[in-house]
Amino acid sequence: MVGVPKSTGCSICRRRKIKCDETWPTCINCQKNGKCCTGPPARHTFKDLGPSLSTNATSTSPEDGSDCNSTASSSKDPESKRLTQLNEKWSKSGAVVHKFRISNRGPDKQKKSPRSPRVTPSPTPPRSPRPPTLRNPSPSQHQELARALVDALGTGNVGHRMSAFGPFIREVPSRIGHNAALDAAAACLVSAHSSMVHQKNAGEITNPGLYLRAVQTLQISLEDPQQGMSSNTLCASVLLGLVEALAGPRVGNRYLAHVGGAGRLMELQGSAKCQEPFAKELLRFTRGGIIISSIYERKPCFLTSPEWCDIAFDKNGLSFDDCLYTDILRHMASFPALLREMRDIDRATLQPSNDHHIAPEFDFTVNFEDNVSDSCPSLDFSTEDFQCNLDFLNEPYLLDPAYNTNSTPRTTLLSKLQALKEELRILGGHLAANIADGSAATESPSISHDSPIPTALHFTNWRVTVAYSCFWSLLILTNKLIMKLLPPYDSTYYGLEAESRTVALEICKTWEDAWASKPIGAFHTGLSFVMAYEFCTSDVQEWILKGLNDLLDHQAVNSFRWSDRMMATMSGKLAGEGPDLVFTHANVSK
Numbered sequence: 001m002v003g004v005p006k007s008t009g010c011s012i013c014r015r016r017k018i019k020c021d022e023t024w025p026t027c028i029n030c031q032k033n034g035k036c037c038t039g040p041p042a043r044h045t046f047k048d049l050g051p052s053l054s055t056n057a058t059s060t061s062p063e064d065g066s067d068c069n070s071t072a073s074s075s076k077d078p079e080s081k082r083l084t085q086l087n088e089k090w091s092k093s094g095a096v097v098h099k100f101r102i103s104n105r106g107p108d109k110q111k112k113s114p115r116s117p118r119v120t121p122s123p124t125p126p127r128s129p130r131p132p133t134l135r136n137p138s139p140s141q142h143q144e145l146a147r148a149l150v151d152a153l154g155t156g157n158v159g160h161r162m163s164a165f166g167p168f169i170r171e172v173p174s175r176i177g178h179n180a181a182l183d184a185a186a187a188c189l190v191s192a193h194s195s196m197v198h199q200k201n202a203g204e205i206t207n208p209g210l211y212l213r214a215v216q217t218l219q220i221s222l223e224d225p226q227q228g229m230s231s232n233t234l235c236a237s238v239l240l241g242l243v244e245a246l247a248g249p250r251v252g253n254r255y256l257a258h259v260g261g262a263g264r265l266m267e268l269q270g271s272a273k274c275q276e277p278f279a280k281e282l283l284r285f286t287r288g289g290i291i292i293s294s295i296y297e298r299k300p301c302f303l304t305s306p307e308w309c310d311i312a313f314d315k316n317g318l319s320f321d322d323c324l325y326t327d328i329l330r331h332m333a334s335f336p337a338l339l340r341e342m343r344d345i346d347r348a349t350l351q352p353s354n355d356h357h358i359a360p361e362f363d364f365t366v367n368f369e370d371n372v373s374d375s376c377p378s379l380d381f382s383t384e385d386f387q388c389n390l391d392f393l394n395e396p397y398l399l400d401p402a403y404n405t406n407s408t409p410r411t412t413l414l415s416k417l418q419a420l421k422e423e424l425r426i427l428g429g430h431l432a433a434n435i436a437d438g439s440a441a442t443e444s445p446s447i448s449h450d451s452p453i454p455t456a457l458h459f460t461n462w463r464v465t466v467a468y469s470c471f472w473s474l475l476i477l478t479n480k481l482i483m484k485l486l487p488p489y490d491s492t493y494y495g496l497e498a499e500s501r502t503v504a505l506e507i508c509k510t511w512e513d514a515w516a517s518k519p520i521g522a523f524h525t526g527l528s529f530v531m532a533y534e535f536c537t538s539d540v541q542e543w544i545l546k547g548l549n550d551l552l553d554h555q556a557v558n559s560f561r562w563s564d565r566m567m568a569t570m571s572g573k574l575a576g577e578g579p580d581l582v583f584t585h586a587n588v589s590k
Contacts, residue, residue, distance in 0.1 A: 011038045142177035148190045149173045156197045158462075159517045162189075165242060168281035172235060179232035181221035184214040185239035192243045196519070199556065206247050214240055222265075229269055231279045237262040238282055241289065248519070248555035249526055256296065259289030263302070266290075271307040280311065287312055287329050288470070292527070294336035298343050298576060301333045321460075324431075325467040331423055332474050338420070339576040341413045342481060348409070410485055417482050424475055431471060440464055447512060452539045457509040462521040465513045469528035472503045476531045480575045497535070504532035508540060511547055519555050531574065533567045541567075 007013075009020025010027050012035050020027050022040065030037035086099040150173050153163040162169055176183055188210040195206075218236050221227040241258035266274060266283060274283045287303065294301040303312040313330040315323045434440035441459040459465045479496040486493050507528045514522040529544050536544065541564070548562040572578060 008040055010040065140177075142183065145183065145187055145190070146173040146176040149176070149186055152190055152193045155193070159520050159522070160193075160197050161520075162193055162242075164520050166281065166285045168235070168238075168278065168285055171278055171281070172239070175232055175235070179221065179227060179230065179236065181214070181218040181227070181236035182232040182239070184210070184217040185236040185243075188214045188243050189239045189246075192246045196246050196555070206243055211240075211243065214243075228265075229273075231273075231276065231282065234262060234265050234269070234279065234282055237265060238286055241286075245523060246519070248552060248557040248560075250552075250557045250560040252559070256289065256293045259286055260293040260297075262286050263290035263293065267302045271311055274308075274311055283312055287333075291329060291333050291336065294333075295339060295574060298336060298339045300337040300340060303333045304337065321463045321467065325463065325470070327427060328467055328471045328474065331420065331427065332470065334420060335474065335477060338413065338416060338481060341409065341416075342484070342576050345409050345413065345485075414482065414485050417478060417485070421478055421482065424471070424478060428471065428475065431468060440468070443509070451511075452537075452543050453505070453508045453511070455509060456512040457506070459510075459513055462513060462517040465510050465517075465521070466524045469507060469510055469524045472507050473528045473531040475503050476500050476535070477575055484575075501535045504535040507532040508536070508544070515547070515551075518551060522551055525551065527574075530567055530570050534571055 007020070009022055010030065013020035013027060013029055016029075018029060020029060024037075024039055026037040029035075084101045086101055088098050149162075152161075153170065154161055158164075172182070172186060176186060188207065191207045191210050214236070218233070218240065221230075221233045221236065227233050237258055241255050241262065244253050244255035244258060247253065262282075263286065266279075266286075269279075274280055290303060291301055302308055309330075312333075313326050315326050318326065431440070435443070435457070439460075441457045441464070443455050443457055446453055446456045457465075457468075459468065479500045483493050483496050510528070511525075514525050525548060529548060533541055533544055545562050545564070545567070552560065552562070
């Protein structure tokens with residue numbers, strides 16, 4: 001109300017509506033009640049009353065001396081704002097309360113200006129549309145497929161990662177979207193890899209719909225003049241072979257059909273095409289499968305021809321591991337031609353038969369190359385620097401000279417096998433020396449107490465394991481062919497048989513490494529342990545069958561089992577026994 005004096009007590013007393021004795025800093029009421037006294041209220045209150053106040057109030061100048069600080073806080077521009085004192089009130093304690101007004105104009109400009117004519121406002125221009133919010137575009141199917149393939153390179157343990165398939169697999173994601181056959185094969189491979197990692201059943205490893213679509217798309221691409229001769233179509237055939245390899249050795253497996261088809265396509269494209277970096281990596285990866293399919297079909301491998309040999313077995317820029325494997329494959333590539341000569345000799349001796357047998361195909365060996373490494377020792381050394389562990393590798397193999405007097409197809413083939421055996425002896429000396437000095441492997445007691453093999457070889461990496469296993473397999477194959485051609489009761493026969501038993505024992509020592517890197521790192525066991533089986537004792541043979549079937553269980557393969565009969569059949573096929581095998585594959589005979 002007007003004229004009612006404002007209380008000067010603390011806010012707590014005013015809120016309680018009791019008299020405050022104003023003994024600062026804490027009044028008596030707050031002391032009694034244990035309150036935190038807020039002290040006296042602010043003496044100055046500033047309010048912007050605007051132009052509604054009367055213009056008759058007097059302005060305060062610095063000469064008044066009442067509040068110099070308040071005057072100094074007025075606007076620097078005298079025509080913009082001015083601080084005007086409205087009233088003044090003194091209290092008994094000597095405090096003074098001033099009331100001020102902040103005016104927008106000086107006293108000489110308080111008069112109203114003449115009203116200006118009303119102006120019609122111009123219409124507001126239409127507001128421009130808001131720019132659309134930018135969002136990341138959704139990835140296409142090709143991008144999703146490439147991303148899934150990249151993820152699969154490092155997914156899973158050592159035996160599941162697709163990076164083990166070599167340098168070429170790392171370039172496949174960048175090629176997605178440029179070839180329909182490659183896209184379909186990559187989708188099938190990603191699905192098979194995911195099934196393998198998640199331990200699905202064998203029937204679920206290969207998606208039937210994806211696989212059928214990939215095969216049909218590959219056939220269409222092969223019929224196209226341009227796409228059929230491209231590296232992407234070749235890669236699609238290789239990827240489908242990997243799908244079969246991941247599914248495991250089972251009835252109906254078409255790994256060798258796809259690898260053989262890829263080899264046929266390379267041969268049609270010509271060696272010049274495979275000099276391109278990507279095509280050359282594909283060739284390096286498929287060499288092992290191409291050679292194995294040639295062994296089963298008993299036809300000379302085209303990789304041994306002069307125009308292909310320098311490309312397929314080029315060791316420039318390769319690591320020790322890759323050079324080692326390349327040397328072994330170069331010797332193995334000459335073996336199919338020797339099997340052809342053996343077949344011709346058999347047909348000349350017996351009644352010829354033109355029957356061809358289409359046999360079930362199984363996953364035997366593939367060339368798994370990884371990144372080259374500069375940390376591996378060189379392959380260039382002299383045999384005089386070491387003492388080999390295996391005596392037979394230090395002694396040259398010689399046939400009875402009296403048996404070479406007459407030049408016949410049989411003696412000619414024996415001479416070729418003798419030359420191959422001598423080359424293997426030299427190479428075997430290097431391999432045995434690397435085991436002896438520990439640069440390739442170390443030998444230690446077996447982990448399994450019930451194993452009939454007392455020691456195990458642990459190699460520097462599983463690619464070296466594959467190289468040694470392939471070498472020992474080729475050595476047994478060469479011995480078996482020589483024993484077939486020897487005359488009855490030849491003393492050399494028993495020496496070769498004893499040598500094969502020693503080599504078979506070395507193969508059995510690789511089991512622990514193969515099991516540790518399963519399933520990819522154990523693919524070679526379908527070749528090496530099949531060749532070793534014949535030359536092992538009965539207890540070791542039982543141990544081999546159990547181990548190989550355990551691998552099938554790990555891959556969830558139910559349609560196929562290794563047995564004594566199956567081992568004998570496959571070993572005989574690899575050694576050239578029985579009719580030729582013909583692998584049907586996509587039509588690439590352009």
